Amino acid sequence: MSILKVTNLKKRFGKFTALDGVNMEVKKGEVFGFIGPNGAGKSTTIRILLGMLKATQGEARVFGKDVWADAVDIHKRIAYVPGDVNLWPNLTGGEVIDLFMKMNGCTNLTKREELIKKFNFDPTKKSRTYSKGNRQKVALIAGFASDADLYILDEPTSGLDPLMENIFQECVLDAKRAGKSVLLSSHILSEVEKLCDRVGIIRQGKIIETGTLDELRHLTRTHLTIKTKEHITSLNELKGIHNLEEKDSELTLQVDAEEMDTVIRYIAEFGILKLESSPPTLEDLFMRHYQGEEYSNSKMEGSL
Incomplete structure (x- = not known):
């Protein structure tokens, strides 16, 4: 069953073509790695999937719904973690997590506490005092505490130390075991190898190869x-x-x-x-x- 499907997706900014006929599919219960060099079109694709940008041409559907027209309904069932998290400086980390969870309609406080402990995170400090890694933890805790059907993760371990990367990987595998789907954009090949069932490689706005890691071992x-x-x-x-x-x-x-x-x-x-x-x-x-x-x-x- 297809959770996310992109067909001939194109996006132009003036004369510049950022996406040139992207085709991609994420199935139920699958971790799909979305990888490629900087500037290849990964973030543009993700912004279109989130309803932040409107595609110039083509079709993108999540849960069978149009990502632009039905963005509000789609967001009720997805969790998004960006690679560079900006927080409200005067709120504590715990307050930001609670705000994100409330926006997602999530009330699973047990899962929240479990993740705070796993990520060794202090939720009582003001957000302005957090390092990049701790800001990342706020988004990851809020994301994985929500009962999403699709997790869209854009360079989610940026700033995390190796131990926390391992905790993140456990969270992704837990989501997969629960039948959830994950779209993971990452530069870390070892992370992709451990987590992803299939991989799509994008270069200059085009998907150039798709397959399992074994199929792309060359x-x-x-x-x-x-x-x-x-x-x-x-x-x-x-x-x-x-x-x-x-x-x-x-x-x-x-x-x-x-x-x-x-x-x-x-x-x-x-x-x-x-x-x-x-x-x-x-x-x-x-x-x-x-x-x-x-x-x-x-x-x-x-x-x-």
């Missing part, structure tokens, strides 16, 4: 930093090696996921002293795969 490369007892020879001749560089007796490179086992076995023959691995950022991932190797290489070299 997009993933791992970044390695290596130091060995003996000098490694002919590494660049192996399949799946990219952006190989040597600096201060250490090698940095990227390896396609399907070739990782072969590469590690080869490196081990030279005596591993140091081996660090990390996933690429989504920004680097998309730039490399969709805007050409020359641009990507210069970007990667500047970041090493």
Whole structure:
């Protein structure tokens, strides 16, 4: 069953085309990852879904209703968490949470207290004293305390520390287990991998790929930093090696996921002293795969 469906969605600001025929669907009980580089059109799409912007062309429906004409009815059943939360400075965090919950028609105080404890949040302080991470917690607590059928989360863990990110992920999985649907816009690949059933990749206002993470695994490369007892020879001749560089007796490179086992076995023959691995950022991932190797290489070299 489709909870959210976008068909040939277009949005123009003057001569600039922000969205150019976006198609997307979120099903009941599904966590859908909406990912892409900055400026790709994610936030514009979300603003249209929330009824904040009117589409130039195409159709967007949530719960079978038109997002522009039926925005009030739709908002009764959704929870929205932006990536940059602005609060009333003279209200306490608890007062803001209560206000958000009241606006959503939610009275589940037990869930509210449970989430405040989970997120290790002090609701008695004035909002003006909160860090970015604590402002984010206010929106997350209010959002997950509501009995929404669809959660629209736009970079929701911005400013959270790793422990709080884990709590957020538990909340998303709890919502999924309860049969709720989630649209998650995120730059954190590990977050997407843990949570999302399917992913839609947007670039320059167009959805360029949609599928499960396994189906899109060809997009993933791992970044390695290596130091060995003996000098490694002919590494660049192996399949799946990219952006190989040597600096201060250490090698940095990227390896396609399907070739990782072969590469590690080869490196081990030279005596591993140091081996660090990390996933690429989504920004680097998309730039490399969709805007050409020359641009990507210069970007990667500047970041090493």
